[in-house]
Amino acid sequence: MTTTIENHDGIANISIHGRLDSVTAPQFDQQVASVCSPDSHGDIIIDCTDMEYISSAGLRSFITLLKGAKAAGRSLELHNLSASIRSIFDMTGFSSIFNIR
Amino acid sequence: MLLTHRRKPNLIIATTTPYQSALAVIKHIKLPLLIIIGCGFILLLIGIRFVILYATRPLNRISEAAIRIGEGDFSNALPDVGPYRDLRNLRDAMESMTESIQHYIATIEQNTRNITRIESELDIARRIQQGMLPPPWPANGHTIGDANVSINAMLQPAREVSGDMYDYVCTESLLYFIVADVSDKGVPASLVMSGVHSLFRFAAEQTMSPKEILECINRHICASNPHNMFVTVITGVIDVGRRQITVANAGHNPPLLITREGCRYLTLAPGLPIGVMDDVAYTQTSLPFGHGEAIMLYTDGVTEAEDSKHVPYGEEKLQSTVSSLVTHEGEIIPQHIVRAVSDAVSAYSVTPPHDDITIMCIGIASYILLDYDIKEIERLASFVNHNASQYGWEHELTQRINLILEEAVSNIINHSRPEAAHTHITVSIIPHPDGISMEITDGGIQFNPLESAPDVDINLPVEKRPVGGLGLYMIRHMVSSATYGYSDSKNHLRLYLKRT
Numbered sequence: 001m002t003t004t005i006e007n008h009d010g011i012a013n014i015s016i017h018g019r020l021d022s023v024t025a026p027q028f029d030q031q032v033a034s035v036c037s038p039d040s041h042g043d044i045i046i047d048c049t050d051m052e053y054i055s056s057a058g059l060r061s062f063i064t065l066l067k068g069a070k071a072a073g074r075s076l077e078l079h080n081l082s083a084s085i086r087s088i089f090d091m092t093g094f095s096s097i098f099n100i101r
Numbered sequence: 102m103l104l105t106h107r108r109k110p111n112l113i114i115a116t117t118t119p120y121q122s123a124l125a126v127i128k129h130i131k132l133p134l135l136i137i138i139g140c141g142f143i144l145l146l147i148g149i150r151f152v153i154l155y156a157t158r159p160l161n162r163i164s165e166a167a168i169r170i171g172e173g174d175f176s177n178a179l180p181d182v183g184p185y186r187d188l189r190n191l192r193d194a195m196e197s198m199t200e201s202i203q204h205y206i207a208t209i210e211q212n213t214r215n216i217t218r219i220e221s222e223l224d225i226a227r228r229i230q231q232g233m234l235p236p237p238w239p240a241n242g243h244t245i246g247d248a249n250v251s252i253n254a255m256l257q258p259a260r261e262v263s264g265d266m267y268d269y270v271c272t273e274s275l276l277y278f279i280v281a282d283v284s285d286k287g288v289p290a291s292l293v294m295s296g297v298h299s300l301f302r303f304a305a306e307q308t309m310s311p312k313e314i315l316e317c318i319n320r321h322i323c324a325s326n327p328h329n330m331f332v333t334v335i336t337g338v339i340d341v342g343r344r345q346i347t348v349a350n351a352g353h354n355p356p357l358l359i360t361r362e363g364c365r366y367l368t369l370a371p372g373l374p375i376g377v378m379d380d381v382a383y384t385q386t387s388l389p390f391g392h393g394e395a396i397m398l399y400t401d402g403v404t405e406a407e408d409s410k411h412v413p414y415g416e417e418k419l420q421s422t423v424s425s426l427v428t429h430e431g432e433i434i435p436q437h438i439v440r441a442v443s444d445a446v447s448a449y450s451v452t453p454p455h456d457d458i459t460i461m462c463i464g465i466a467s468y469i470l471l472d473y474d475i476k477e478i479e480r481l482a483s484f485v486n487h488n489a490s491q492y493g494w495e496h497e498l499t500q501r502i503n504l505i506l507e508e509a510v511s512n513i514i515n516h517s518r519p520e521a522a523h524t525h526i527t528v529s530i531i532p533h534p535d536g537i538s539m540e541i542t543d544g545g546i547q548f549n550p551l552e553s554a555p556d557v558d559i560n561l562p563v564e565k566r567p568v569g570g571l572g573l574y575m576i577r578h579m580v581s582s583a584t585y586g587y588s589d590s591k592n593h594l595r596l597y598l599k600r601t
Binding site for chain 1: 475476478479482496497503504507508511514559561562566571572574575578579
C-alpha cells in the first residue's frame with residue numbers, strides 16, 4: 001500500500017494504492033497524521049480509485065480520520081469506491097456516516 | 102560190566118568187572134582232565150586274542166588316524182602298516198583322501214572369507230546407497246515460499262542394493278524431484294544409478310529445467326555406457342511460488358496427479374530412456390499445481406508386482422487404491438498415500454518382490470501455517486489469491502474470503518496470542534460447489550470470537566461509533582454459518598461462505 005497526499009486550494013487529497021489491511025493501516029495512520037493535525041484545516045478527500053481492498057483495520061483508520069475531521073469542523077469525502085469496497089461500506093453502515101461520491 | 106575181546110576168531114575171552122571199578126579210573130581223572138582242558142581252552146583263547154590283536158595293530162592305527170582326521174587333526178602322518186599289501190592300499194587311499202579334504206577345507210575357508218567380505222562390502226554398499234537418499238522430509242511438512250510442502254518416499258530393494266532411486270532438492274522456491282529405475286537390478290544397476298543420482302543433483306543445483314536435466318543426464322550416461330544399460334527417469338520441478346509443476350519423462354511410468362476430485366495419470370510426451378541414444382531431445386509439460394494437490398511417482402516394481410497367478414498389479418488397481426484415499430474434505434497426506442500403496446502392493450504379491458519398489462509422493466497442503474505476527478496477513482492474502490486462481494474465483498468472492506480470513510486471523514493474533522512460542526495459526530480453505538468452507542485453528546488461549554464481541558450498532562452516528570468490534574461483525578454478517586469449538590488445547594473456528 002502506498003499513500004500520496006496532495007494539497008490543492010486548501011483541500012487535502014489523499015490517494016490510496018493497494019490494500020488497506022491490518023498490516024498497512026498503521027502505516028496509513030502515520031502517513032495521514034499530518035493531515036489531521038490541529039493546526040491544519042480545509043476539507044479532506046480520500047481517493048479510493050486504486051484501493052484494492054479494505055478490512056476492518058482500514059475502516060478503523062477511516063473512522064478515526066472522520067472523527068478528527070468532524071471535531072475540527074472539516075468535511076471528509078470518499079471518492080471512487082469500487083463496487084466490492086462499496087459493499088463493505090454498505091454492510092458495516094459506513095455508507096451512511098461517510099460522504100461517498 | 103561185560104568186556105569182550107575178539108582177538109582170536111574162535112576164542113572169546115570174557116571178563117567181568119564191576120561197573121563201579123571199571124569207571125573208577127575215569128572218575129578219578131575226570132576233574133583234573135576237565136581243569137586241564139579248561140585251562141588249555143583259556144590259553145588258546147588268549148593266544149588267539151593276542152594273535153588277532155597283533156595282526157590288526159596296523160588297522161587300529163589307521164582307524165585311530167581316521168578318527169583324528171575326522172576331528173580335523175591333519176598334523177600327524179598316517180601310521181606305517183608293515184608289509185600287508187591290502188593295508189598299504191588302504192593307507193595310500195586314506196592319504197590321498199586326507200590331502201583332498203585338506204585342499205577342500207582350504208578352498209571352503211577361502212570361499213567363506215570371500216563371501217563374508219562380499220557380504221560386508223554389499224552391506225556397506227547398501228548403507229552408502231541409502232545414505233545417498235535425501236534425508237527424510239519433516240513430518241509436518243516444510244514451508245517453501247508461502248506454502249507447506251510435504252514429501253514422503255520409500256525404496257524397497259529386491260536385493261542388497263537397488264537399481265531404483267529417488268531424490269529431491271529444494272532451493273528457495275523450487276523443489277526438484279526425480280524417480281529413476283535402471284534396466285537391471287543389484288550391483289551393476291546400483292553403479293549406474295549412482296551416476297544418474299550425482300548428475301541429477303548437479304543439474305538441479307544449476308536450476309536446469311526438467312527437460313535439460315534429462316538431456317544432461319542422458320549425454321553423460323551415454324558417453325560411458327559400454328554395457329548399454331538404460332535408465333527410465335521421471336523428473337520435474339515444482340515452482341511453489343507460482344503453484345506450477347513441470348515434468349519431463351524418459352520412458353518411465355506415468356505419474357499420478359492427485360486432487361480433491363480424485364486422481365488421474367499425467368499424459369506426458371513419451372521420451373526414450375536415458376542411455377539409449379546420446380542426442381535425444383526431451384519435452385516437458387507444465388501444469389498448475391496448487392493447494393491440496395499431490396503428485397505420486399513410482400517405479401514398475403509397483404505396477405508389475407504379481408499375484409499367485411502372475412497377474413500384475415497394474416495401473417488401474419494403483420489408481421483405484423489412491424483414489425480411495427482421496428476425499429473432497431480431507432487433506433491429501435503423502436505419508437498416507439505412500440504407506441497405503443506400499444501395503445496394497447505387498448498384500449497383492451504373494452512372493453517377495455522380484456524387482457525394486459519405489460514410491461514417492463509430494464503434496465502442497467491445502468492449509469497455511471501462520472505465526473502470531475500481524476505481518477503474516479500478507480502471506481494470508483497471497484494464500485487466498487493462490488486459491489482464487491487455482492479455483493477460478495471471481496474478484497468479489499476473493500475479496501470476501503480475504504476479508505473474512507483477515508478479520509478472523511488478526512483477531513486471533515491480537516487477542517489469543519499463546520504463551521508458548523512454537524504454535525501456529527492454521528488456515529485452510531476448501532471449495533465446495535455452492536460455497537467455500539474455511540477453517541482456522543490456533544493453539545492460543547481459549548477465545549470464542551463468535552461470542553466475545555458485542556454486536557455493532559451500524560446505525561449509530563459517527564461520534565458514537567466504537568472503533569473496535571467491526572471485524573467480527575463483518576465475519577458474522579458475511580458467512581452463512583460459523584461454528585467455534587475448543588479441543589486438543591486448540592481453538593477451531595469453522596466458517597462457511599455461500600456463493601451468490
